[in-house]
Amino acid sequence: MHMRTTRPIMRTVQSGASLHDATVVLDDRVILRAVNVVVGPGLTLVRGPNGSGKTTLLRALAGLVPLARGDRRLAGDVLYIGHRPMLLRGLSARENLEFFARFRGGDTRAIDGALRAWGVGEDMDRPVERLSAGERRRASLARVEAERVQVLLLDEPFADLDEAGAVRLRQTIARARDDGRSVVVATHAHPELDDLAKAWIALDDGDATAA
Numbered sequence: 001m002h003m004r005t006t007r008p009i010m011r012t013v014q015s016g017a018s019l020h021d022a023t024v025v026l027d028d029r030v031i032l033r034a035v036n037v038v039v040g041p042g043l044t045l046v047r048g049p050n051g052s053g054k055t056t057l058l059r060a061l062a063g064l065v066p067l068a069r070g071d072r073r074l075a076g077d078v079l080y081i082g083h084r085p086m087l088l089r090g091l092s093a094r095e096n097l098e099f100f101a102r103f104r105g106g107d108t109r110a111i112d113g114a115l116r117a118w119g120v121g122e123d124m125d126r127p128v129e130r131l132s133a134g135e136r137r138r139a140s141l142a143r144v145e146a147e148r149v150q151v152l153l154l155d156e157p158f159a160d161l162d163e164a165g166a167v168r169l170r171q172t173i174a175r176a177r178d179d180g181r182s183v184v185v186a187t188h189a190h191p192e193l194d195d196l197a198k199a200w201i202a203l204d205d206g207d208a209t210a211a
Contacts, residue, residue, distance in 0.1 A: 017182065022070035046200075053205075087136055091128060096139065097143060100147065118138040173193060
């Protein structure tokens with residue numbers, strides 16, 4: 001099976017990510033089929049039922065899954081936050097964010113402020129396995145503010161958030177959008193972001209339709 005790698009961004013996408021005739025096959029099953037998606041500055045919502053390929057689409061945009069066919073093109077640094085908090089056990093929330101920032105070669109000075117803003121300030125030095133599911137989600141989402149990347153890919157970010165956390169998430173996404181960052185959010189049951197979005201991608205059994 002022939003696989004393509006990420007290419008330099010095409011001229012029509014100045015900041016963001018795109019897939020062109022992209023097909024993803026996992027365990028001999030076609031998850032995405034000849035998908036054409038271009039996302040740029042602003043908020044793009046990805047909608048579809050469970051199992052429609054939302055997570056795979058975001059992971060494909062992030063370069064985390066191989067393409068069986070087609071091309072992936074990126075402009076700018078990318079931060080992907082999955083539907084499960086991507087935190088390393090045995091490390092505190094602060095140590096996790098420091099690890100990711102240093103891995104990216106970024107600045108660690110914004111980490112404490114980001115964790116406090118997300119309500120994890122008092123527990124930032126506790127091992128993440130001792131935090132609640134909501135606290136782990138908040139710590140994971142604090143990376144959006146701690147790491148100033150151009151492209152944000154958020155998979156079901158409202159999971160495990162209480163009402164205050166959902167309000168904070170909406171505010172964070174709105175600021176990222178207003179700053180000219182490209183934000184892609186996959187969700188199937190949360191209308192809180194509809195009025196902020198400039199574009200939608202509907203997924204159905206591996207086929208994508210842009211609106």
